[in-house]
């Protein structure tokens with residue numbers, strides 16, 4: 237079910253409040269400095285740039301130059317652009333932050349983080365993370381057999397961890413033991429009690445000692461969309477009695493030395509730092525008590541959940557540094573009080589590492605204006621009184637009475653619909669009433685802009701009347717969270733940011749689904765139902781970016797309406813190149829025939845059938861032979877083409 241933002245304000249971004257439009261104004265309106273974490277900035281010509289080193293004086297990749305290069309290679313939009321330097325930088329960031337806080341706190345353990353690959357399993361993404369993390373022995377986390385197989389093949393570093401969460405069968409556990417046989421640090425995290433029995437039995441049979449972790453259900457709960465990930469009724473983890481029982485079972489089997497890791501994960505995108513403090517306090521206390529019970533735990537795994545600031549506001553009330561300080565200092569304090577040695581710290585942050593590195597670039601190909609019509613509405617002889625009435629009322633509208641006029645117009649429109657249904661009004665007359673009604677509505681919207689006391693109904697009308705910008709992409713493929721959980725993603729023009737955006741618009745995609753739209757955007761005052769965009773005329777080149785799509789969106793996107801995966805462009809920074817970047821790789825998106833083949837169609841047979849049909853028409857003399865050949869080729873070319881609109 238689609239969730240809508242109930243709090244989305246009916247107020248509007250007051251673009252006119254900026255007397256002079258500058259790139260600073262654009263930065264504020266689109267909150268670029270806030271969600272961008274220093275990776276994005278606007279240049280003097282109004283183009284959005286990527287600062288891969290977060291250094292305003294360092295290299296600067298102009299996204300419009302990237303777009304030009306994509307065009308020159310003949311690659312159609314929409315396209316995913318991955319900035320691998322951002323990914324690398326985020327990996328270094330989390331590792332360096334933990335290292336420096338650990339040093340400063342004189343904490344005796346080390347940081348041994350892992351990247352949970354479910355957040356973005358693309359090989360190139362995982363490869364880049366593993367490579368950037370190698371100096372820090374940064375490992376991987378997997379939650380299913382295919383992910384585990386990927387992790388085993390990707391993380392060959394014997395000094396980093398491979399952590400296995402999720403429900404497991406015998407094959408899964410056997411794969412884990414294979415990792416141990418290869419000398420890797422593969423830790424099986426027990427999510428439910430019976431897995432422990434199964435693991436002990438299997439390891440006995442195979443003759444390989446496992447490395448075991450246990451996930452506990454903490455009482456501490458997060459708020460927000462993932463609150464259900466902890467507490468007694470959560471899906472994963474052992475209750476406190478089960479945790480104790482598991483420790484004792486291992487002891488009775490003489491395997492207490494196999495229990496290496498204590499884990500909890502209280503959910504994603506944790507909004508409040510207080511939840512983090514409470515979970516660490518609770519987790520650290522359980523950890524210490526278990527060590528005192530005789531468990532020889534070496535790792536304290538705080539899971540993921542570090543939030544990122546998608547909407548630029550204070551919906552996440554802490555920084556990475558705040559988070560890391562809480563983890564390290566609270567754990568240290570608790571261990572010192574309980575007289576337990578400091579463990580190594582593991583964290584499983586995924587969203588934090590990947591969200592910023594990729595974006596989706598789409599082109600606007602048209603706009604829809606509600607009720608726009610050129611129908612003549614002048615008075616004619618013997619016209620229906622409803623038409624005369626609405627015209628008359630419309631003629632009286634002023635900034636003082638516009639709400640009253642609107643109410644009357646609304647009533648006349650309703651009466652018109654009834655009269656039409658009763659057969660006493662012609663189609664022409666109904667069309668005239670509606671044309672005048674929409675003209676009045678547009679005037680109402682204009683008057684409401686200068687009226688700070690406009691009613692909620694009128695403000696709602698403004699939202700409803702907002703122009704829809706038609707963008708060449710599918711929400712379901714590229715931004716499923718905006719549809720599924722009402723997540724706000726930064727959406728803004730990639731160029732013209734030095735020009736005042738004149739239109740408050742919503743964004744519609746090309747799927748045949750009325751949910752295929754975005755109508756909740758960030759603004760300096762919180763969620764808004766419209767986004768300021770530049771006036772668009774047919775034929776204009778206008779590019780809009782959906783940012784922070786690097787976490788979860790790639791894999792959760794689906795093929796609604798058979799719109800397939802996007803072309804992907806992998807961009808690297810090169811300080812010595814005049815443009816500061818190069819395109820290292822292009823991964824072509826799905827062709828129509830690929831999408832159809834996943835749905836059990838056979839594109840070859842389809843093409844044959846079409847050819848036979850065309851040949852028949854040629855034989856019957858309905859199509860010229862030459863045209864028949866062209867049409868056959870045309871159909872085949874379409875099968876091999878991109879699923880999205882050609883400009």
Ligand SMILES: *Cc1c(COP(=O)(O)O)cnc(C)c1O
Pocket residue numbers: 352354355401501503504505539540541542584585586587588
């Ligand atoms: C999904 C998941 C993560 C990653 O969470 P983020 O919010 O992306 O940091 C970490 N650990 C476990 C067990 C998970 O299920």
